[in-house]
Amino acid sequence: MEQTQARSNIYALLSRVLMQEADTELIDIINNDDAILEMMPNYKVWDARTTLQSSELIEKHLSPDFTNISLLHLIPYETFYTREDQMIETGGANPVTDMYSAYDFMVDFAEARVVSADHIGVEMEFMHHLCEAQIKAMNDNDSEAVEELMNVEREFLDKHLVRWAPLYLLNMKHESRSPLYYDAADMALEFILSDYQYLSETAGA
Numbered sequence: 396m397e398q399t400q401a402r403s404n405i406y407a408l409l410s411r412v413l414m415q416e417a418d419t420e421l422i423d424i425i426n427n428d429d430a431i432l433e434m435m436p437n438y439k440v441w442d443a444r445t446t447l448q449s450s451e452l453i454e455k456h457l458s459p460d461f462t463n464i465s466l467l468h469l470i471p472y473e474t475f476y477t478r479e480d481q482m483i484e485t486g487g488a489n490p491v492t493d494m495y496s497a498y499d500f501m502v503d504f505a506e507a508r509v510v511s512a513d514h515i516g517v518e519m520e521f522m523h524h525l526c527e528a529q530i531k532a533m534n535d536n537d538s539e540a541v542e543e544l545m546n547v548e549r550e551f552l553d554k555h556l557v558r559w560a561p562l563y564l565l566n567m568k569h570e571s572r573s574p575l576y577y578d579a580a581d582m583a584l585e586f587i588l589s590d591y592q593y594l595s596e597t598a599g600a
Contacts (some may be wrong), residue, residue, distance in 0.1 A: 396533055404528035406519050412579045416517025417457045418451040435578035460573040468570050473513035476559035483511050500524050549594035557591050
């Protein structure tokens with residue numbers, strides 16, 4: 396249970412960091428959580444983190460960097476990497492739509508401010524959604540549902556995030572101008588691959 400909750404929390408954090416610009420609430424959460432800071436070693440020792448107010452840190456460093464890695468130089472959408480024409484599929488033909496619908500996951504495009512359901516942050520949020528459903532099944536002692544959800548988590552990583560996100564995240568590390576987004580990319584890359592290995596070894600075992 397604790398491991399599943401930890402996985403859920405990491406997916407939620409990465410989804411928030413990658414989907415929208417940082418705000419003071421997010422920065423305060425990160426700054427006040429030693430466990431998160433340990434996973435972001437460059438951000439942890441960044442002088443600007445400790446010398447600037449959160450609002451100033453965001454305005455001077457984080458918002459410009461987020462724009463750079465999400466809008467200007469990089470495209471954080473699966474279909475850009477998987478379609479031969481590099482077009483983002485914004486309609487019902489998007490490859491993630493069926494899995495989202497099957498597990499009652501709805502994308503609030505106005506809230507998320509993304510143009511397509513296959514944004515890396517949305518895919519991370521879906522994994523968080525599945526982990527939360529798994530925790531509920533564990534609390535209900537529903538071992539069949541737990542096994543099904545773990546298999547779905549593994550399948551989603553296999554068919555989606557593992558196939559394209561590492562390339563985006565490696566590019567994100569290269570393009571990042573702030574330690575926060577560099578560390579977030581590094582953390583996400585390592586976590587996706589390790590979680591896929593964990594699920595491959597345990598799901599259905």
